[in-house]
Amino acid sequence: MTAHAIVQPAATFALFLMCLAFFLTAYRVITGPTLPDRIVALDMLVAIAIGFLAVVAIKTGFNLYVDIAIALGLVGFLATVAFARFVLTQGMPEDEKDPMAASPRAGSRRAGERSVAQRTARRKTRGRAR
Amino acid sequence: MEILLALVVAAMLVSGGIFTFLAAVGVVRLPDVYTRMHAASKAGTVGSGLMLIAAGLYAGEFATLARAFAGFVFFILTAPVAAHLVAKAAHQAGYRLSRRTVCDEMRLPPKK
Numbered sequence: 124m125t126a127h128a129i130v131q132p133a134a135t136f137a138l139f140l141m142c143l144a145f146f147l148t149a150y151r152v153i154t155g156p157t158l159p160d161r162i163v164a165l166d167m168l169v170a171i172a173i174g175f176l177a178v179v180a181i182k183t184g185f186n187l188y189v190d191i192a193i194a195l196g197l198v199g200f201l202a203t204v205a206f207a208r209f210v211l212t213q214g215m216p217e218d219e220k221d222p223m224a225a226s227p228r229a230g231s232r233r234a235g236e237r238s239v240a241q242r243t244a245r246r247k248t249r250g251r252a253r
Numbered sequence: 254m255e256i257l258l259a260l261v262v263a264a265m266l267v268s269g270g271i272f273t274f275l276a277a278v279g280v281v282r283l284p285d286v287y288t289r290m291h292a293a294s295k296a297g298t299v300g301s302g303l304m305l306i307a308a309g310l311y312a313g314e315f316a317t318l319a320r321a322f323a324g325f326v327f328f329i330l331t332a333p334v335a336a337h338l339v340a341k342a343a344h345q346a347g348y349r350l351s352r353r354t355v356c357d358e359m360r361l362p363p364k365k
């Protein structure tokens with residue numbers, strides 16, 4: 124019974140910390156300036172959900188939650204890979220200029236160099252127009 | 254023996270929670286995608302992995318511990334791959350590093 128009394132407060136404390144982590148990561152998902160920011164934050168949310176499942180498995184004693192955590196990890200990995208492929212094929216949309224790199228001084232210098240995806244996208248549209 | 258196991262499980266739970274919380278703080282505070290991914294993929298994986306191992310240890314049977322360990326190994330294998338894919342895709346799509354970045358070794362040559 125004492126083992127229970129030791130583990131239970133630790134599990135409650137871990138749940139509290141992960142609640143805070145969940146809300147911080149959800150904040151990043153909502154206000155993330157670019158799409159990859161949101162993808163990274165969603166990946167982090169999956170990791171936090173796996174932690175939640177493990178703590179709930181300890182608190183309730185249902186060991187089945189470990190299997191659910193494994194399945195969630197698999198799904199989260201596949202989702203992240205699919206999102207990465209999506210970013211790779213779609214390229215950077217025009218309205219997602221990085222606000223961190225955007226300074227008035229750097230504007231003229233940045234106008235000269237263009238990213239690969241934008242160049243290929245431009246090439247594709249030009250080819251279609253012909 | 255049972256008390257010792259409970260102490261180990263409690264320590265793993267608390268440290269896993271702290272790792273996860275610090276990863277979330279890093280995701281919120283760091284300046285660009287690449288550094289955020291750096292925080293989320295490493296500290297987040299260690300946090301959830303520690304909790305999985307703790308769940309497997311506290312169950313007290315070998316089957317659950319083996320499954321928890323298999324899940325931990327799976328996360329350790331897949332998290333770097335996913336983070337690398339996201340970062341490479343973002344870099345190729347043209348998402349910029351933060352202004353405080355010192356060196357970008359994958360940048361394209363300036364003129365052809």
